[in-house]
Amino acid sequence: MTDLTNIQANISHLSPISTEEMALFFELGLLRKFKKNALVLRQGEDISPFMFIKRGCLMTYHEDEAGFKHVIQFGVAMWWTGDLQSMQDNTLSYYGIKAISPTEVYSFDQARFETLVSAAPGFERYFRLLFQKSLINHQKRIIRNISFSAEQRYEAFVSTFPKLEQLVPQKYVASYLGITPEFLSKMKARFYRQKD
Amino acid sequence: MTDLTNIQANISHLSPISTEEMALFFELGLLRKFKKNALVLRQGEDISPFMFIKRGCLMTYHEDEAGFKHVIQFGVAMWWTGDLQSMQDNTLSYYGIKAISPTEVYSFDQARFETLVSAAPGFERYFRLLFQKSLINHQKRIIRNISFSAEQRYEAFVSTFPKLEQLVPQKYVASYLGITPEFLSKMKARFYRQKD
């Protein structure tokens, strides 16, 4: 039970959510569980949910024609992930999503998401504010990408998500930062050598 | 008058807006005009509006400690610009905004924006969808930043915003792409040399 009240508290932090609205959330959200390394969503799939992470860690990536995977997001507990575009328009998913650790999510497909926001004004406002906040973070990330060196980006990443550093394989961190795994490895070696 | 119905049509494209809601928009939105090269918002200012561009072109940038300006967005007619974070929390603006050409905007400070979204559910939904769409575009831009070469990013920019190429000084385009003006100049020279 504390899990659920945690979630309500977390969501209400952005926009007050009534008990009825919260009940609707749990009624519409499909609870799904994934093992470590499970594929949550295959890129190119025709149905693409938007998911609230109850527990665990998910990674969202896009695989280009050359077969390279580019990580665009790590999602942890109390965050949302999914392919928004595909969820909204029912187009084939542009991203793939993979479980980095054992994960549970509440999953909303387009119809259920639409029901949630139209039946519960608190959620409509919540998502407006959530996307607004997320947009701000994306803008900051773009600024880091265009103005920081790889080393500065790495430091920013570590200080923003200290725990992910342990959890996530380095090659995905490298991809998230926009550098090669080899270069990340060299950077870290240099970094720790300096500390002695 | 056609101007106004144009705006209503454009906004209603995302979320149906009633005539009363639209009237509220024009009542709350302060019409402001800027000359070419005018400073619309000074970075560090304590009041930071969110603006709907009626006509013209604005550029949003962040200036770092070393004095370098990093362009994060060009805004054209029917788009929104502003420092969302600063508008929402009333913190000092992180961005500066400058008019690239003569521009008119409808400007909403935090109180007026809040009034608009709480009094007009159509606008609450509109902004949820607007931010959702914008988020999608920002994610795509991040992918381009981490996976494309400078040349590929330039090509993507030109094909996405063909008109801006003419309008905006090159050095700002370079900053938007995350490269130096010199390098952009060399890239273009190479590009056009190949075409002959």
Added chain:
DNA sequence: CGAAAATTTGACATGACTCAACTGGAGTGG
């Protein structure tokens, strides 16, 4: 334990940056 994947390390290649010199318009004042 053994195979496959992730990480590290090294030699070399290159895309993009720096700095400085040069060119060419766009304004401005005489």
Added chain:
DNA sequence: CCACTCCAGTTGAGTCATGTCAAATTTTCG
């Protein structure tokens, strides 16, 4: 209408950050 300045843009030489490829090592996991 010219002369002057002042940016924006161009070009070139040299440098540095980061990438590529391949081999060695470590970790993961069946």
